[in-house]
Amino acid sequence: MELLECKNLCKEFDNKPVLQDVNLKIPRGKIIGLLGKNGAGKSTLIKLINDLLTPTSGEILINGEKPGVKSKEIISYLPERTYLDKEMTIKQVIKYFEEFYKNFDSQKAIKLLKDLDLDINKKISKMSKGMQEKLQLILVMSRSAELYILDEPLGGVDPATRDYILDTILSNFSEGASVIISTHLISDIERILDDVILVDKGKIILTSSADELRNKEKTSIDEIFRRYFKC
Numbered sequence: 001m002e003l004l005e006c007k008n009l010c011k012e013f014d015n016k017p018v019l020q021d022v023n024l025k026i027p028r029g030k031i032i033g034l035l036g037k038n039g040a041g042k043s044t045l046i047k048l049i050n051d052l053l054t055p056t057s058g059e060i061l062i063n064g065e066k067p068g069v070k071s072k073e074i075i076s077y078l079p080e081r082t083y084l085d086k087e088m089t090i091k092q093v094i095k096y097f098e099e100f101y102k103n104f105d106s107q108k109a110i111k112l113l114k115d116l117d118l119d120i121n122k123k124i125s126k127m128s129k130g131m132q133e134k135l136q137l138i139l140v141m142s143r144s145a146e147l148y149i150l151d152e153p154l155g156g157v158d159p160a161t162r163d164y165i166l167d168t169i170l171s172n173f174s175e176g177a178s179v180i181i182s183t184h185l186i187s188d189i190e191r192i193l194d195d196v197i198l199v200d201k202g203k204i205i206l207t208s209s210a211d212e213l214r215n216k217e218k219t220s221i222d223e224i225f226r227r228y229f230k231c
Helices: 042-049 069-074 090-100 106-115 129-141 159-172 186-192 210-217 221-229
Strands: 004-013 016-026 031-035 057-062 075-078 147-151 178-183 195-200 203-209
Touching: 004 042, 016 042, 016 203, 031 042, 031 186, 031 221, 042 057, 042 147, 042 178, 057 069, 069 075, 075 129, 090 106, 090 129, 106 129, 106 159, 129 147, 129 159, 159 186, 178 186, 186 221, 195 210, 195 221, 203 210, 210 221
Parallel strands: 031 178, 031 195, 075 147, 147 178
Antiparallel strands: 004 016, 004 057, 195 203
């Protein structure tokens, strides 16, 4: 059984198609780049998988079941925008995650935060944007999930923070789990990808092993992306 499967998935807003006939299978144990320009439909697909939107037609199956309570238990989701209450301290947020998610490892989160020399009594509002991004990623990656979905985790942060984020992803996802990373910043992320999915105007236009695609095209994923989208 596939970890995630989309069958003829469509989504419309005000009778305008945003996703069209998406057919997709996500196996276990892979880091997958969901790649496309802004507005291509990546975030809509992610919200559908996370049961934050309802399909217009088609089907999503996670471990063979439709999105719901069970899928929320096994998916660890990093949204594009920060959702943390900035009046809370880091310690309070860790406590919240501990109470809300059975598979959250608070000791793992605290260790990763100590590596950053972050005081867990510090208010989120007193942290820089980059540090807030790191905190949110640590919280997401400290869950023992089967599927991690990260929506634009590199957006708006400096190159050093991007390296930290990639290393944190590589070092902390559960064995046998898969990671879907939605981004348009291909050059920063392609070194960690096993597979790639290209999305354009709501349609899947290519799925491939990253290595096979590079070997076939004799160039980087970033350059292939630029060719497809004429960037």
